[in-house]
Every structure is written in structure tokens, then in C-alpha cells.
Amino acid sequence: MPALKKTLSTNNQSNRDRLHHFESRQEALLRTIREFVEIESPSDNKPATDRMSACLAEKFALMGGHPHFHRAEHFGDNLQIDLSGAASAKPVLLLGHFDTVYPLGTLANMPCRIEGARLHGPGVLDMKAGIALMLFAIEALQTWHGRLPRPVTVFLVSDEEVGSYSSRKITEDLARKSAAVLVLEPAAGLRGAVKTARKGVGDYTLTVKGVAAHAGLDPGKGHSAILELARQIAVISKLNHLKSGLSVNPGIIRGGTRTNVIAAEAVAEIDVRIKSAKQATGLDRKLRALKPFDKRCQLQIEGGINRLPMERNDGVVALYKKAQAIAKQIHWNLEEASVGGGSDGNFTAGIGIPTLDGLGAVGEGAHAVQEHIIISELPRRALLIAGLIEAA
Numbered sequence: 001m002p003a004l005k006k007t008l009s010t011n012n013q014s015n016r017d018r019l020h021h022f023e024s025r026q027e028a029l030l031r032t033i034r035e036f037v038e039i040e041s042p043s044d045n046k047p048a049t050d051r052m053s054a055c056l057a058e059k060f061a062l063m064g065g066h067p068h069f070h071r072a073e074h075f076g077d078n079l080q081i082d083l084s085g086a087a088s089a090k091p092v093l094l095l096g097h098f099d100t101v102y103p104l105g106t107l108a109n110m111p112c113r114i115e116g117a118r119l120h121g122p123g124v125l126d127m128k129a130g131i132a133l134m135l136f137a138i139e140a141l142q143t144w145h146g147r148l149p150r151p152v153t154v155f156l157v158s159d160e161e162v163g164s165y166s167s168r169k170i171t172e173d174l175a176r177k178s179a180a181v182l183v184l185e186p187a188a189g190l191r192g193a194v195k196t197a198r199k200g201v202g203d204y205t206l207t208v209k210g211v212a213a214h215a216g217l218d219p220g221k222g223h224s225a226i227l228e229l230a231r232q233i234a235v236i237s238k239l240n241h242l243k244s245g246l247s248v249n250p251g252i253i254r255g256g257t258r259t260n261v262i263a264a265e266a267v268a269e270i271d272v273r274i275k276s277a278k279q280a281t282g283l284d285r286k287l288r289a290l291k292p293f294d295k296r297c298q299l300q301i302e303g304g305i306n307r308l309p310m311e312r313n314d315g316v317v318a319l320y321k322k323a324q325a326i327a328k329q330i331h332w333n334l335e336e337a338s339v340g341g342g343s344d345g346n347f348t349a350g351i352g353i354p355t356l357d358g359l360g361a362v363g364e365g366a367h368a369v370q371e372h373i374i375i376s377e378l379p380r381r382a383l384l385i386a387g388l389i390e391a392a
Helices: 002-007 012-024 026-037 046-061 124-145 168-176 225-237 278-288 314-328 345-350 375-391
Strands: 066-070 078-083 092-097 113-115 118-120 152-157 180-183 194-198 200-209 247-255 265-274 298-307 336-339 372-374
Touching: 012 026, 012 124, 012 375, 026 046, 026 118, 026 124, 026 375, 046 066, 046 078, 046 124, 046 152, 078 168, 092 124, 092 168, 092 345, 092 375, 118 124, 124 152, 124 372, 124 375, 152 168, 168 345, 180 314, 180 345, 180 375, 194 314, 194 345, 200 225, 200 278, 225 247, 225 265, 265 278, 265 298, 278 298, 298 345, 314 375, 372 375
Parallel strands: 092 152, 092 180, 194 336
Antiparallel strands: 066 078, 078 152, 113 118, 118 372, 200 265, 200 298, 247 265
């Protein structure tokens, strides 16, 4: 082992040795991923997510980590693990989440299983495999160096899938103390690209208050909130500018009580995606400036941008280049991608901390019945994470 440690960072053969290490640990890694997937942890079920965080705390403690629970009232307890290192540098923050979009009981109809070259299961891609990769990358570095070469902070969030309301401030505070943030969300597509840009995400709710009346006896006395909302949706749709990366989607509408009553209220829930931070102010202003067509109707707009974009800035590019260099040593052309979805990496990049996202598993079907990871991709993802902990 000392001879291997001496040459780890000096030649390509050492990275091939490292890859072989992770290949030899692949079955153990798969068992760990399956264990995590089979602990169901929907965002809206605190007892379930707390079971998951307790399991993870125990796993990291066995590796010398110091777990700390950030208690949350309405969501699972967020989990921070601090691991010391040989150098007195700022820590690298490994960021992820253990909540899933699947309700309790999903495993009965969507069991965790291997089919050919793929491991299927609820949350396996997004992102329980990513958490297992953290563990195995840390374990490998401890094996190779005797201890971690630098401090590492792991922060695992319980409510990412529903907006990160209990965890965002903690994420940002930890990021400010870190040299870089590595986000173990899934890679972009089957080519395994890392994510160097993400769109910002917002949620708005437009409520229309109208005047109720009997649709048969007094139709002229009514002022339909539904009709007003339909007109407003037509206006909102014109705010889309897909060429510049701005999209506005009224995804849910509801209103009215009975068919023979002119609706007194109607509501639209609107998803917003922006490519650059400067788009946020202009879009917000336009949404809040909406005026009713029917003067007897009233409009109320609530909400805003939850996650500013993760923009491809110098800090992101520097991390990507380091990742490329690590991958190149095992003849891997690591690509980058810009994606429409947001993650907690948006928060850390938004406050200026170098952030690289999409370092987790490779697969498809996140949030869907076909969710799976590609098993053969796991060793080189672990290699990449370990190398970036050293290099970041």
C-alpha cells in the first residue's frame, strides 16, 4: 500500500489502479445502494425520512465521521457529517438529498431489482446511489492515504424534492465555509455528463376573485373568476421566451364549485424556469403587473423564484476542468451539460461558491416507474468523486 500511495497522483497507471479498486468494490456498493433504496423516504413523511437519516448517520459514523442532525419540524432531520483530514484546508462540501418523490408503499409495486445491466428502484437514481458513492469515495481515500487528505463536510437534505425550505440556509452556510461544492445529483443522460449549468426555478400562484351568481337565474350579475383566469393564462403564455431559456407554465388550474354557479374563485399554479439571474426581476415584475380584464375581478399573485440559476461561471468551469483531467487519465471523455431542472447546487453556485453538479449515478427515469442506474458506470463515478475531493 505505501508504494501505491506514493504514486497515486503521479501517473495514469495510478488512476487505473484506483478504478480497479472501485471495480472490486462494485458488489458492496450495489448492496449499499439497495439498502438505501429499500428504506423508503418520501419528502412529506417525517418518520420515514428520519429513519433514512438515522441509517446514514450510522454509516458515516463507522467511517470516522461526526454526524449532526439539524432538527426540522415538518420535514425529516437534515444530516451534516464532518470528517477531518490531513491538511488544514477548507473542507470540500459533498451535497445531496435522501428524500424521494415516491409515497410510502411504492416498493410493493416498484421493487428494487437488477435487470440486466441496470438497478431499478424508487429513488435509486435521484439520488440514493449518489449518497452511496460518497461513502465509497471517502472510504477509498482513507484506505489510500491513511486518512482523508483534506477535511470533508457531507450535507444530506430531507426536503430537496419539495423546495429545500428547512435546509436551504444550512446549505448556504456550509457552502460559505467550503472550498468547493460537489453535488451528487444524477449525471445528465446516459452519456454521464456533469452539470455545469442549471436553470433557476420559481413557483407562482395566481388567484382570481370573482363574483358568484346563479348561472341560470342571474348570469348577468356574475363575474366569472374562471373566465378571468383563462384570459390571464393567455397573457401569461406570452411571457415564454424559449430561445433565451425562459419558460412559464401554468401547470395546475382549479376553480368553481358547481356548474350552475358562476365561479367566485379560480387559481393557477405556475412553474417558472430562467436561464440567467437577470431574468428573474423582469419576469417577477410582469407577473405582478397583471391587470384584470373584468374590473369586478381581483387578482392576487404570490410566490417567486426559489432557486436562482446555476450559471456556468469561472468557478464552475475550473472544477469541470479538474474533473475532465481526472477522467482523461482513464481515457474517459467527460462531457458537460446545461439542464432545465434545479437542485441545491443552485443555492451554492448562486452565492459564488465553486460548484459542480451531476456527479452522481448514470441512468434514466428519475421520478418515474422506470427509474434505474447503469451498474457498470458506478466505479468511474466513484473514482471521479475521490479525485475531485483531492483536487478541489
